[in-house]
Amino acid sequence: MKVLEKSYLLPFALVTSLFFLWGLANNMTDTLLAAFKRIMSMSDAQTSLIQLAFYGAYFCVAFPAALFVRKHSFKSGVILGLCLYAAGAMLFLPAAKIASYGFYLLAIYVLACGCSVLETTANPYIMSMGDPETATRRLNVAQAFNPLGSITGILLSQAFILSDISLYSISGTYFGLGCVLILIMVIMLCVKMPEGKDNTSDISQNNWKSSVKRLVLNKKYIFGVIAQFFYVGAQIGVWSYTIRIVMNELGILEKPAATIYLLSIIGFCVSRFVYTWLMKYVKPAKLLVFGAALSLICTLIVVCSAGTQWIMVVALILVSIFMSLMFPTIYGIALGDVENIENGGLPGDAKIGASGLIMAILGGAILTPIQGLMSDAYGINCSYLVPAFCFSIVLLYAIYVSRVEVKNQIS
Numbered sequence: 001m002k003v004l005e006k007s008y009l010l011p012f013a014l015v016t017s018l019f020f021l022w023g024l025a026n027n028m029t030d031t032l033l034a035a036f037k038r039i040m041s042m043s044d045a046q047t048s049l050i051q052l053a054f055y056g057a058y059f060c061v062a063f064p065a066a067l068f069v070r071k072h073s074f075k076s077g078v079i080l081g082l083c084l085y086a087a088g089a090m091l092f093l094p095a096a097k098i099a100s101y102g103f104y105l106l107a108i109y110v111l112a113c114g115c116s117v118l119e120t121t122a123n124p125y126i127m128s129m130g131d132p133e134t135a136t137r138r139l140n141v142a143q144a145f146n147p148l149g150s151i152t153g154i155l156l157s158q159a160f161i162l163s164d165i166s167l168y169s170i171s172g173t174y175f176g177l178g179c180v181l182i183l184i185m186v187i188m189l190c191v192k193m194p195e196g197k198d199n200t201s202d203i204s205q206n207n208w209k210s211s212v213k214r215l216v217l218n219k220k221y222i223f224g225v226i227a228q229f230f231y232v233g234a235q236i237g238v239w240s241y242t243i244r245i246v247m248n249e250l251g252i253l254e255k256p257a258a259t260i261y262l263l264s265i266i267g268f269c270v271s272r273f274v275y276t277w278l279m280k281y282v283k284p285a286k287l288l289v290f291g292a293a294l295s296l297i298c299t300l301i302v303v304c305s306a307g308t309q310w311i312m313v314v315a316l317i318l319v320s321i322f323m324s325l326m327f328p329t330i331y332g333i334a335l336g337d338v339e340n341i342e343n344g345g346l347p348g349d350a351k352i353g354a355s356g357l358i359m360a361i362l363g364g365a366i367l368t369p370i371q372g373l374m375s376d377a378y379g380i381n382c383s384y385l386v387p388a389f390c391f392s393i394v395l396l397y398a399i400y401v402s403r404v405e406v407k408n409q410i411s
Contacts, residue, residue, distance in 0.1 A: 004138060008129040011193055016142045018078065018122045021181070022115040023149025024156075025085070027239070027265065028173075029054050029108065031157035034243045034254045035165050040101060044244070044380070048372035051236055053105040055364035057112035058119070065120040066355030075193045077121030082185040085114025089178030096171035107174075116358060123331060124354040136284050136332030140276040143328035147269035154262045162255045211352040215338060220401060221353060224334025227397035228360035231326045233367030234390035237383075238299070238319055239264070240368050245302075245380045249312055260313055264320035275325035284329045285405055288398035294322040296391040299384055306381040319387075326394060331357050333401055363390070 004012055033047040069077040088111025095103035126142045127135040160173040215221050242264060246257040275287060301315035338353045367386055375383035 002130070002134070004130055004134075004141075012126065012129055012138075012142070014188070014191065014193065015074075015078070015122050015125050016145050017184075018081075018118045019142050019146040020149035020152070021085070021184070022118055023146035024153040024177070025111060025115050025149075026054075027150040027153035028157050028161075028177075029112075030236075030239045030261075031154065031161060031243065031258060032108075032170065033240050034247075034257075035161055035170060036101070036104075037244075038165055038254070039167060044241070044372040044375040044383075045369060046372075048240070048369040049105060050108060051240055051368040052365045053108045054112040055232070055236065055361050055368075057109045058116040059359045059362035059365065061113045061116040062120050062355040062358035062361075063352075065117040065358075066351050068117075069121050070351045074121050074125045075188070077117055078188055078193075079185060081114045081117030081121060082181055082188065083114065084117060085111055086178045086181035086185065088112070088114060089174045089181060092171040092174035092178075096167040099167060104170075111174075116361075119361075120355050120358045123358070124335070124350050127332065127335065127350070132336070135336060136329065137276060137279050139328045139332050140272065140279065140325065144269065144272045144276060147265055147272060147324070150265045151262065151269060154258060154265060158255055158258050158262070162258055165254065211349045214349055215353050215356065218338055220404065221334045221338055221356075223397050223400060224330055225356050225360045227394050228327070228330050228334070228357050229363035230367075230390035230393040231323070231330060231363070232361045233363030234295070234299075234387035234394070235323060235327070236364035236368050237371045237387040237390070238316070238323075241371065241375065241380060241383065242316060244375075245316070245384075246313060248380055249306070249309055260317070264317045267317055267321040268324040271321045272324040272328075275329075283402075283405065284325075284333060285398055285401040287325055288329050288333070289395065289402060291322045291325050292391055292395035292398050295319050295326075296388055296395060298322060299388040299391060302384045303381055303388060306379070312381070323391070330394070330397065 029050060032050050033044075036042055036050065037044070037047050065077060065081075068080065088107050088109070091107035091110060092104070095107050122142070123139065126139050130138060156173060156177075161169050163169075239261070242261045243254060243257045246252070246260045247254065250257070275291070278287060298315045298318045302312055302319070305312040305315060334357060335350055335353050338349045367390065371383045371386040374386060
């Protein structure tokens with residue numbers, strides 16, 4: 001069974017480029033914690049407000065974005081997302097002129113609003129481009145380009161931010177990104193794309209409440225939203241403090257420490273392609289059990305290996321490798337059958353369901369500051385107990401889904 005038909009190649013390629021773009025934003029933002037810690041002499045808890053602003057925006061905007069896309073079209077959602085993303089990046093320049101941390105948080109919030117709209121739009125769009133049986137594999141292929149954007153974001157941060165840490169090096173880099181985004185938005189406006197408007201069964205805009213009620217009754221979906229919340233909290237926590245923990249363990253500065261972070265993202269990227277290939281032969285839920293269990297073990301090694309230098313560093317890199325399948329796989333599993341009439345769903349539920357899974361990115365906003373507080377109070381290694389707990393929740397979800405699938409096969 002084909003993952004993608006030829007008729008969808010161009011739309012798939014263009015929408016997949018969006019995964020690259022928000023990956024770029026995510027991981028450039030991660031490096032800002034280390035930069036602002038030095039520039040403004042902040043604690044880990046204070047710098048974590050960056051992640052609160054970034055991932056808090058995802059929570060606030062995802063549901064309105066889903067309603068916007070449902071009323072208009074996928075292409076409209078893409079244009080709106082790019083517009084907000086570019087506006088947020090441009091706001092970094094005036095933030096530098098007034099040297100206000102609060103203004104930077106506002107700029108990050110606006111930028112992240114754009115990323116939230118893009119994710120809410122692009123994920124279900126990719127899943128809709130072909131047979132539902134291959135939707136999770138298709139989403140994993142598209143999501144594989146997300147860490148490529150992450151790698152690019154880290155390289156840009158190393159070259160233009162961490163090599164000369166100042167407010168203007170930060171703002172100039174983001175302003176340049178904003179210019180690129182405007183160019184991409186113009187290209188998207190000029191290219192003919194499938195609108196992807198939800199015309200199924202002529203669902204009215206006011207009927208989203210019925211979709212929410214049906215989704216709440218879907219156990220696999222609700223548990224999936226919870227698992228996604230904790231996975232994102234784990235991912236952002238692991239990556240937000242990677243540079244800091246490597247600096248602490250190896251006694252090096254931000255720029256060389258970012259190289260370890262880069263290796264983690266490269267491993268994350270490569271392993272996602274490997275996981276996508278393995279899904280030809282192994283069910284996604286079983287792979288999720290494997291990835292969650294090993295991520296949990298490696299995170300506990302990070303907690304217990306303070307002072308061992310490279311043992312801790314290797315374990316930290318392995319966490320990224322093993323967790324790489326989690327976001328798209330949880331997303332695909334949770335959303336996979338929400339429109340199945342036999343399961344109580346109706347056409348149109350997927351777009352509302354997608355917003356719930358994107359809102360779950362709030363985990364990065366809530367759990368990262370908790371990890372920052374633990375780092376300030378008990379040490380940065382001990383703070384990795386937070387992502388360890390999060391991976392245990394993902395493991396429980398994976399086991400639950402695997403058991404449900406076995407029962408369905410028997411029946």
